[in-house]
Amino acid sequence: MTVLILTCEQDVTADMVVARLDGTGVPVVRLDPADLPGGVALSGEYVHGTFRGHLSAGGRLVSMSALRSVWVRRPGVPATRVAEASAWLTEESTQAFYGMLRSTGARWMNHPDAARRARHKPWQLHLAQRSGLPVPATTITTFPQAARDFAERFPDLVVKPVSGAHPQEPPRAVPTSRVAPETDFSAVAFGPTLLQRRVAKRADIRLTCVGDRLFAARKPVGPDADPDEVDVRFAVSTAPWHPVETPPRIAASVHRYLQDAQLAYGAFDFAEDADGIWWFLECNQSGQFGFVEIETNQPIAGAVADWLSAPGPDPAISNGQLHFTECPG
Amino acid sequence: MTVLILTCEQDVTADMVVARLDGTGVPVVRLDPADLPGGVALSGEYVHGTFRGHLSAGGRLVSMSALRSVWVRRPGVPATRVAEASAWLTEESTQAFYGMLRSTGARWMNHPDAARRARHKPWQLHLAQRSGLPVPATTITTFPQAARDFAERFPDLVVKPVSGAHPQEPPRAVPTSRVAPETDFSAVAFGPTLLQRRVAKRADIRLTCVGDRLFAARKPVGPDADPDEVDVRFAVSTAPWHPVETPPRIAASVHRYLQDAQLAYGAFDFAEDADGIWWFLECNQSGQFGFVEIETNQPIAGAVADWLSAPGPDPAISNGQLHFTECPG
Numbered sequence: 001m002t003v004l005i006l007t008c009e010q011d012v013t014a015d016m017v018v019a020r021l022d023g024t025g026v027p028v029v030r031l032d033p034a035d036l037p038g039g040v041a042l043s044g045e046y047v048h049g050t051f052r053g054h055l056s057a058g059g060r061l062v063s064m065s066a067l068r069s070v071w072v073r074r075p076g077v078p079a080t081r082v083a084e085a086s087a088w089l090t091e092e093s094t095q096a097f098y099g100m101l102r103s104t105g106a107r108w109m110n111h112p113d114a115a116r117r118a119r120h121k122p123w124q125l126h127l128a129q130r131s132g133l134p135v136p137a138t139t140i141t142t143f144p145q146a147a148r149d150f151a152e153r154f155p156d157l158v159v160k161p162v163s164g165a166h167p168q169e170p171p172r173a174v175p176t177s178r179v180a181p182e183t184d185f186s187a188v189a190f191g192p193t194l195l196q197r198r199v200a201k202r203a204d205i206r207l208t209c210v211g212d213r214l215f216a217a218r219k220p221v222g223p224d225a226d227p228d229e230v231d232v233r234f235a236v237s238t239a240p241w242h243p244v245e246t247p248p249r250i251a252a253s254v255h256r257y258l259q260d261a262q263l264a265y266g267a268f269d270f271a272e273d274a275d276g277i278w279w280f281l282e283c284n285q286s287g288q289f290g291f292v293e294i295e296t297n298q299p300i301a302g303a304v305a306d307w308l309s310a311p312g313p314d315p316a317i318s319n320g321q322l323h324f325t326e327c328p329g
Numbered sequence: 330m331t332v333l334i335l336t337c338e339q340d341v342t343a344d345m346v347v348a349r350l351d352g353t354g355v356p357v358v359r360l361d362p363a364d365l366p367g368g369v370a371l372s373g374e375y376v377h378g379t380f381r382g383h384l385s386a387g388g389r390l391v392s393m394s395a396l397r398s399v400w401v402r403r404p405g406v407p408a409t410r411v412a413e414a415s416a417w418l419t420e421e422s423t424q425a426f427y428g429m430l431r432s433t434g435a436r437w438m439n440h441p442d443a444a445r446r447a448r449h450k451p452w453q454l455h456l457a458q459r460s461g462l463p464v465p466a467t468t469i470t471t472f473p474q475a476a477r478d479f480a481e482r483f484p485d486l487v488v489k490p491v492s493g494a495h496p497q498e499p500p501r502a503v504p505t506s507r508v509a510p511e512t513d514f515s516a517v518a519f520g521p522t523l524l525q526r527r528v529a530k531r532a533d534i535r536l537t538c539v540g541d542r543l544f545a546a547r548k549p550v551g552p553d554a555d556p557d558e559v560d561v562r563f564a565v566s567t568a569p570w571h572p573v574e575t576p577p578r579i580a581a582s583v584h585r586y587l588q589d590a591q592l593a594y595g596a597f598d599f600a601e602d603a604d605g606i607w608w609f610l611e612c613n614q615s616g617q618f619g620f621v622e623i624e625t626n627q628p629i630a631g632a633v634a635d636w637l638s639a640p641g642p643d644p645a646i647s648n649g650q651l652h653f654t655e656c657p658g
Contacts, residue, residue: 036471037520043470044451045479051455056472082519089520095492096469096521099451113442122373122428126380140425141372142365143385150374163424190411191366191418192425 001068003308004055004106005030006075013290013301014073020305026068031057034076036093044100053100067106069308072115072286109264109307110285118261118285121162121194125280131257133250133280136197136271147185147195154197155181162194176231199279205270207246208289209258210303214251217241217292218272241295250278257283264307330397332637333384333435334359335404342619342630343402349634355397360386363405365422373429382429396435398637401444401615438593438636439614447590447614450491450523454609460586462579462609465600466526476514476524483526484510491523505560528608534599536575537618538587539632543580546570546621547601570624579607586612593636 003026007014014030021028031040035057044053044064053064078093079085098112110118117123121140128135139150140162151157160176178198185193201221208215219241246254250270258266267287270278289300332355336343343359350357360369364386373382373393382393407422408414427441439447446452450469457464468479469491480486489505507527514522530550537544548570575583579599587595596616599607618629 037518041471041518042521043472043475044468045470045475046454046458046464046467048466049458049464051458079520091492092490092521095449096451096471096523099449099453099491100469102446102449102452103455113446116445117431117442120424120428120431122425123431124428125375126432129375129378129380135375135378137377138375139373140429142370142425143372146372146374161421162428163420189366189370191408192371192421194425 001311002027002029002062002066003069003071004028004062004067004101005071005073005308006033007071007073008032008034008076011074013288014071016290016293016301017071017304017308020302021309024305024309026309027062029055029057029060029062031055032076033078033093033097034080036078036097038082042097042100044096044103051103053103064100064104064106067101067104068311069107069109070101071109071304071308072112074286107264109304111262114262115285118263118266118283119163121282124283127257127260128253128280128283131260132253133257134277135280136199138194138196140192140194142189142192144185144188147188147193150195151179151183151185154195156198156200157195158198160194160196162192178228199271199273201271201279202274203272205244205268205272205278206241206287206292207250207254207268207270208287208292208298208300209254209263209266209268210300211264211307212255213303214246214254215289215292215296215298215300215303216244216246217296217298218244241292243296243298247278261285265304330640331356331358331391331395332398332400333357333391333396333430334400334402334637335362336400336402337361337363337405340403342617343400345619345622345630346400346633346637349631350638353634353638355638356391358384358386358389358391360384361405362407362422362426363409365407365426367411371426371429373425373432380432382432393429393433393435396430396433397640398436398438399430400438400633400637401441403615436593438633440591443591444614447592447595447612448492450611453612456586456589457582457609457612460589461582462586463606464609465528467523468525469521469523471518471521473514473517476517476522479524480508480512480514483524485527485529486524487527489523489525491521507557528600528602530600530608531603532601534573534597534601534607535570535616535621536579536583536597536599537616537621537627537629538583538592538595538597539629540593540636541584542632543575543583544618544621544625544627544629544632545573545575546625546627547573570621572625572627576607590614594633 003021005014005028009032018028018030039057041056044051055062055064077090078097079089125135125138137154139146141147157179158176159179203218203220206217219239222239254268263285267284269281271281272278292298293300332350334343334357338361347357347359368386370385373380384391384393406419407426408418454464454467466483468475470476486508487505488508532547532549535546548568551568583597592614596613596618598610600610601607621627622629
């Protein structure tokens with residue numbers, strides 16, 4: 001049973017995992033869907049009530065029924081490396097490739113449907129609440145008056161994008177920033193705006209989850225840190241990430257979150273306040289872990305390799321079922 | 330409890346359903362997400378562990394917790410009707426709008442995740458097989474030799490797109506057409522190609538499914554029909570659609586298909602052969618039904634209205650769960 005890794009050629013994080021897998025004897029096929037058609041080829045047949053499919057990459061042929069797991073790491077867009085690329089060929093190739101992989105019994109890290117759903121920030125916030133995680137008071141609104149009312153109740157606010165990265169090429173992260181007092185919220189009418197109570201944090205927490213295994217890392221905020229610098233991704237900091245224990249209540253909530261979201265992998269960002277409370281900021285289903293592993297020595301790549309090479313059904317999915325109507329009421 | 334209809338302004342099919350709903354006294358809000366922000370506004374708040382959201386359209390305000398059902402009919406793309414449209418504003422607005430709606434307990438026709446998955450033709454074919462529907466022998470391949478072998482085993486073939494419509498603006502349907510004998514399949518290497526055994530059909534069948542209710546319609550192929558004319562959408566025909574009974578085995582399989590696909594609505598296309606067998610061609614989760622209703626007088630719009638206005642949980646979803654790993658093995 002083979003592990004299939006979908007990623008681009010230059011991916012040191014995938015390299016780390018492949019190095020771990022190489023020691024296990026589990027066969028691995030690594031390919032970039034951008035190379036379909038061409039370096040990657042596929043074939044599937046629906047005859048006499050059954051489906052049989054094959055993938056070929058780098059001169060190797062693998063049966064789709066022999067796929068143990070699929071790691072959707074950093075796959076390129078299908079058919080973007082052909083001589084005459086087109087939206088039509090990309091659509092045809094995407095449907096053929098993922099349509100066939102969806103017909104296999106392979107376990108996914110993460111399944112494309114779960115990954116897509118998990119990107120919705122409003123849904124994340126609600127699921128975090130339902131899972132029992134502390135969520136800073138938040139509004140998402142196009143009503144200027146609702147923004148003004150919110151700012152009156154929670155005067156110390158940050159503003160951040162509703163979606164993730166700016167869809168330019170390459171995508172650009174939009175920083176979270178503080179809302180100045182006396183801000184005029186009229187422009188809220190021109191686009192949904194996410195306002196959130198600023199957590200006066202003493203540390204950033206990155207909690208990387210691989211199946212059931214949790215790896216928490218902490219980076220303290222310097223005593224002389226600029227309070228306007230709220231986004232750890234853009235902050236200049238010399239403090240390294242170091243491993244910490246995950247509080248049991250947080251661990252239970254995070255397991256519930258991942259179970260409901262049907263995610264095998266998730267990278268949670270929390271802000272730790274002066275009372276030691278971890279406030280949920282977001283869960284990135286494709287968050288990087290390489291920098292954490294390098295600074296903390298936590299064996300995250302090994303955990304990913306273990307999950308991908310494990311036999312049996314997806315441990316993150318109970319009864320092969322996905323919660324569909326997540327949030328009744 | 331309100332019915333929310335997402336569609337563009339010019340939509341006579343939606344008009345038919347709204348007319349039925351108007352008689353029931355169930356409140357209806359109809360809006361086009363393209364009008365967000367602007368004619369459509371939204372606001373949601375995550376405070377003290379709970380979510381409260383509101384939508385406003387046409388001067389009406391509706392609480393998201395009061396949504397009974399959402400009909401995803403022909404919605405426009407969010408933020409495409411603003412003065413300064415951009416990919417960024419569309420992404421922000423899409424995430425805010427659908428992210429919040431996903432946090433409600435409303436029933437969906439159809440849920441965006443189920444709709445997206447259901448568009449994958451390779452997945453449709455496999456699910457149809459698993460559901461017990463007769464599927465004509467099919468291959469999807471980028472291997473010229475696999476195409477040649479298939480053509481030798483099944484000499485009378487049609488070729489059709491793997492995905493649905495060509496992604497131009499407006500989208501264009503690509504017709505199914507016959508494969509000439511002695512075809513050179515070398516070009517298969519340049520793009521995934523779907524080849525299917527041609528069904529020598531005596532009629533086209535359109536089976537429209539609304540929840541548990543099935544409406545089958547039949548259009549006979551004229552005795553002087555050109556055998557090269559295989560695609561009913563492009564055929565010149567004067568024969569009208571007329572209602573027929575759904576064979577019980579087909580009905581059972583179709584219910585299984587919709588249950589597994591978590592679809593509340595689906596329009597199946599079958600080809601009926603000389604033995605009366607209905608061969609599965611595809612299931613379009615957003616297929617039109619207006620033309621069928623007009624020719625057959627089947628009360629499809631009324632069935633949609635009934636489904637949308639029904640109280641209680643989604644009858645198409647058992648235990649609020651979606652099958653996730655659909656196809657083990």
